[in-house]
Amino acid sequence: MPRYSAFRIFAEGLRGNRGWTPTWRKAAPKPAYDVIVVGGGGHGLATAFYLAEVHGIRNVAVLERGLIGQGNTGRNTTIVRSNYLLPENNRFYEKSLQLWEGLEQSLGYNVMMSQRGVVNLFHNDAQRNAAMRRGNSMRLGGIDAELLDRDGVRAMCPLIDLDNGRYPVMGGLVQRRGGTARHDAVAWGFAHAADARGVDIIEHCEVTGMLIEDGAIQGVQTTRGEIRAPKIGLAVAGHTTTLTDMAGIQVPIETHLLQAFVSESLKPMIDCVVTFGAGHFYISQSDKGGLVFGGGLDGYNSYGSRGTLREAEHVFAAGVSMIPALGRLRALRSWAGVMDMTPDGSPYICKTPIHGLYMTAGWCYGGFKATPGSGWCHAWTIAHDEPHPLNAAFTLDRLRQGRALDERGNGPYPWMQ
Amino acid sequence: MRIPCPHCGPRDEIEFSFRGDASACRPTPGAGPDAFYDYVYTRTNPRGWTLEWWQHASGCRAWLQVRRHTVTHEIGAVTPAGPGA
Numbered sequence: 001m002p003r004y005s006a007f008r009i010f011a012e013g014l015r016g017n018r019g020w021t022p023t024w025r026k027a028a029p030k031p032a033y034d035v036i037v038v039g040g041g042g043h044g045l046a047t048a049f050y051l052a053e054v055h056g057i058r059n060v061a062v063l064e065r066g067l068i069g070q071g072n073t074g075r076n077t078t079i080v081r082s083n084y085l086l087p088e089n090n091r092f093y094e095k096s097l098q099l100w101e102g103l104e105q106s107l108g109y110n111v112m113m114s115q116r117g118v119v120n121l122f123h124n125d126a127q128r129n130a131a132m133r134r135g136n137s138m139r140l141g142g143i144d145a146e147l148l149d150r151d152g153v154r155a156m157c158p159l160i161d162l163d164n165g166r167y168p169v170m171g172g173l174v175q176r177r178g179g180t181a182r183h184d185a186v187a188w189g190f191a192h193a194a195d196a197r198g199v200d201i202i203e204h205c206e207v208t209g210m211l212i213e214d215g216a217i218q219g220v221q222t223t224r225g226e227i228r229a230p231k232i233g234l235a236v237a238g239h240t241t242t243l244t245d246m247a248g249i250q251v252p253i254e255t256h257l258l259q260a261f262v263s264e265s266l267k268p269m270i271d272c273v274v275t276f277g278a279g280h281f282y283i284s285q286s287d288k289g290g291l292v293f294g295g296g297l298d299g300y301n302s303y304g305s306r307g308t309l310r311e312a313e314h315v316f317a318a319g320v321s322m323i324p325a326l327g328r329l330r331a332l333r334s335w336a337g338v339m340d341m342t343p344d345g346s347p348y349i350c351k352t353p354i355h356g357l358y359m360t361a362g363w364c365y366g367g368f369k370a371t372p373g374s375g376w377c378h379a380w381t382i383a384h385d386e387p388h389p390l391n392a393a394f395t396l397d398r399l400r401q402g403r404a405l406d407e408r409g410n411g412p413y414p415w416m417q
Numbered sequence: 418m419r420i421p422c423p424h425c426g427p428r429d430e431i432e433f434s435f436r437g438d439a440s441a442c443r444p445t446p447g448a449g450p451d452a453f454y455d456y457v458y459t460r461t462n463p464r465g466w467t468l469e470w471w472q473h474a475s476g477c478r479a480w481l482q483v484r485r486h487t488v489t490h491e492i493g494a495v496t497p498a499g500p501g502a
Contacts, residue, residue, distance in 0.1 A: 241462040252458040255487070300435040303464045303488045308418060310431050343458050399458050412457050415435060 003108060023109075023188060024195035029202050029227050033061045035382055036220060036229040038207050038243060040064025041073040042183075043360050043367065044235035045190035045201070046375020047382070052197035053106070054376070055383035060199045061229070063222060065206035069187025072237045075305075075337035076368040077260050077282065077294045079273050081118045081178035082143055085134045086405055088393040089346060090141045095390050096373025097143075097177060103372055108196075109189030111181050112287065117272040118178030119148065119156055121322070123167045127277050131173040138175070148172045157274050159323045167278035167321060180273060180284050186371055210247045216355040217247075233382050234359040235374075237367060238303065238338030249353050251361070252399055254414040256341045257298040258365045259307030261315065261334045265289035269325070279318030290332065293319055297339065297365065299415050307336040339365050341414035344398075346405035349377045349391040358382050362394075364417055418490050423497050424477045436470035439482050464488060470498070 012019050035051055037044045040062050051057040062068075080100050082093035103111055122128045135145035149171045150162050162169040191201055202224070209221035211228070219228030234243050238255045266289050275282040280296035295315035298307055312334065320327045342348070342362035347370070349360045360378040363370060377391035387394070393405060399412070410416045418430040438460055444452035464487060471483045484493030 242464060250459055252460065254460050254462050255464075300469070300485075301462070301467060301487050302490065304490055308430065308490075400454050413437065414460075415437070 004110070023192040024201055027061070027200035027202050029061065029205060029222070029224050030200065031226075032219070032228040033200070034059040034229060035231045035233065036060070036227060037062045037233045037235060038220065039071075039235035039237070040068035040191075040201060040203065041071045041235065041237065042069070042186050042190060042371035043237075043363070043374045043378070044233075045187060045194055046371050047233055047235055047360065047378040048199045049107070049190050049194040049197070050376045050379035051383060052194060052199055055379060057383060058198035060194075061227065062194070062199060062201045063205045063207060063220070063227070064201070064203045067203055068191055068201060069184055072337040072339070072367055073183055073187045073371075075260070075335050076183055077284065077292050078180045078183045078286075078368060079118065079178070079282065079284065080113070080181055080369045081175055081273075082369070083118065083120070083134065083138060083145065083173065083175045083178065084407060085137050086407055087137070087141060088405055089407060090138055090143055092373055092377070092390050092394070093369065094141060094143050095376070096370050099372035099376060100181065101177075103189070107189040107193040109185065109192050111185045111189050113179065113181045115177050115179040116284075117156065117174055117176045118275070119153065119172040119174045119272055120275045121153065121160070121169050121172045121277040123170055123277045128170055131171075135173050144175055144177050146174050146176065148174055156272055157270060159269060159325050160274065161322065161324050164321060178273065180286075182287075183368065190375070207243060207246070210243070210357075212247060212354055217357045231356045231358070231382050233378055234357070234361060235378065237361070237363060238340045240340050240359065240361040244352070244359075247352070247354050247357060251348070251359075251396055252343050253340045253362055254301050255303055256300070256339045256415055257302045257304060257307055257336045258294065258296075258339050259298065259311055259315070259334055259336045260292065260294035261312070261331045262286070263291040263293075263326075263329045264332050266291065266329070274322070276318050276322040279314065279321065281315055281318035281322060283319065283323070291326070291329065297341070297415060298336070301415070303338055305336055305338055307334060337365070339363070341417055343412035343414055343417075344404035344406040345408060345410065345417035347374070347394050348396050349374060349381060349394045350387060350396055351381065351385070352396065418492065420471060420481070420483060420492055421495050422473050422476060422479070422481065423495060424479055425473065428473070428476055432473060432475040434472045434474040436472050436480065439468040439470045466493065
C-alpha cells in the first residue's frame with residue numbers, strides 16, 4: 001500500500017518521482033466472495049471500505065461496469081453538509097459529516113475536505129421562519145446552525161446583491177462545519193484504502209443478471225463471468241431499478257437528470273457555499289478557481305446523462321439575480337447526473353425482499369455528502385443483516401406504512417423533490 | 418426537446434409542464450390500500466419508451482399523452498387527453 005506524506009513527496013521529488021505506483025490494484029474477478037458490492041462509485045467503495053475496516057469482512061469485490069468514480073461521484077457539486085429538518089435525516093447526515101471530518105486520517109488519502117461553511121439565503125418572513133425552525137431542529141440534534149442577518153450574510157459573501165429589487169435578502173442560515181470535498185479524490189481515497197484491506201476492485205465488469213434461488217441471492221452474472229456471494233449490496237444510483245428489475249423486485253424510484261456547471265477559472269471570489277432562496281441555485285468555488293454551480297432537476301424522467309437548456313437558463317438567471325458579477329462570466333463545462341429520485345426525497349439503506357440482497361439507493365440529488373455515512377450504514381446492514389439505528393427509517397416499505405420522510409413536504413412527486 | 422402539440426404544432430419543451438407517468442391508472446374507490454399504494458408510488462421507471470402526461474401550460478393548456486424515450490429524449494406519438502386516453 002503506497003503511503004502518502006509530506007516526507008514522501010519530498011523524497012520522491014529528489015528521485016525524479018519514479019517511485020509512485022498505482023494506488024489500487026486492477027483486480028480480476030474470483031469465482032466467489034463473501035460480499036459483492038455492485039457499483040464502484042463513492043457509496044460502493046465506501047461500503048467495501050467499512051466492511052473491511054469496521055466489520056473485518058475483507059473477502060469483498062466491488063464490481064464497476066466502467067471506471068470507478070465516473071458516475072454521479074464525478075458528476076456533482078461536491079457539497080458536504082448536514083442541515084436537515086427531520087430528525088431521521090439530520091441524525092444520519094450528521095454521522096456522515098462526522099465521518100467526513102476524520103476521513104483523510106481514516107483513508108490515508110487527501111480528499112481536500114474544506115469546511116468553509118454553507119449558507120442558505122432567505123428572502124421573506126416565511127422563509128426566515130422555516131430557516132429558524134430547521135436551524136433549531138439541527139441544534140436540538142447537536143448540529144451547528146446559526147442564523148445570520150443581512151450584515152452577517154454581507155460579511156460571509158460580499159458579492160451577494162442584498163438589495164435585489166425583486167428578491168431582497170433578509171438573512172441566511174449557516175452551517176459553518178459544512179463545505180466541500182474533492183469528488184474524484186473521494187472515490188480514489190476509498191479505493192486506495194479498501195484495496196489496502198484486501199478488497200478486489202473490478203472495473204469493466206457489468207452485472208447482467210442476478211442468481212436467486214428460493215428467495216435468496218446466490219451471486220451475479222456479469223460480462224466477466226458468474227461471480228457468487230451470499231450477500232450482495234447495490235450502490236448504483238440512477239440505475240438501481242435496472243438491477244432490481246433483474247431481481248424481480250419493485251422499488252419506488254424514478255430516474256431523473258440533474259445538471260451542474262463550472263465557469264472559467266477565476267481568482268478567489270466566493271470562499272463559502274451559498275444557496276439562493278428565491279430560485280434553485282447553489283454555488284461554490286473550486287480550488288482550481290472555477291465556480292461550480294447547479295440548480296434543480298430538469299423535471300422529467302431521463303437516463304440521458306445530459307441536460308437541456310430549459311433548466312440551464314433558470315440556473316444562470318437565478319445565479320445572476322443573486323450575484324450580478326456572475327453575468328460577465330462564461331460557463332466552461334456542464335454535465336448531468338442520473339439521479340435515483342424517491343417519492344419523498346429521502347434514501348433507502350436497507351434489506352430487500354430478496355434474502356442477502358441489500359441496497360443503498362434513492363439518494364436523489366444529495367448523494368455526495370452522504371458518501372461515508374451511506375457506506376458506513378450499508379456495511380453495517382450487510383454485516384449484521386439488520387439496519388443500524390441511524391438508517392432504520394430508510395426502508396423500502398416506509399411509504400406503504402405512511403412513514404414518508406418528506407423533508408420539503410412536496411408529496412409523492414419524485415420530479416418535484 | 419420539441420413536442421408536437423396536436424392543437425398548436427411543434428413547440429419547444431419550455432412551453433410544457435411535465436405531469437408524471439400516464440401509464441398509472443387510478444384504481445376504483447374500493448380497490449384497497451395495496452392498489453392505491455401501487456398507483457401513488459410504484460413506477461416501472463423504464464430505460465426506453467415511456468408514456469407521460471404533459472400539459473401545454475404556456476400554449477393551449479391542453480393535457481397531452483406523450484410517448485417519449487428516456488435515453489434519447491425522442492418524442493413518439495402525442496395524443497390529446499380524453500376519454501379512452
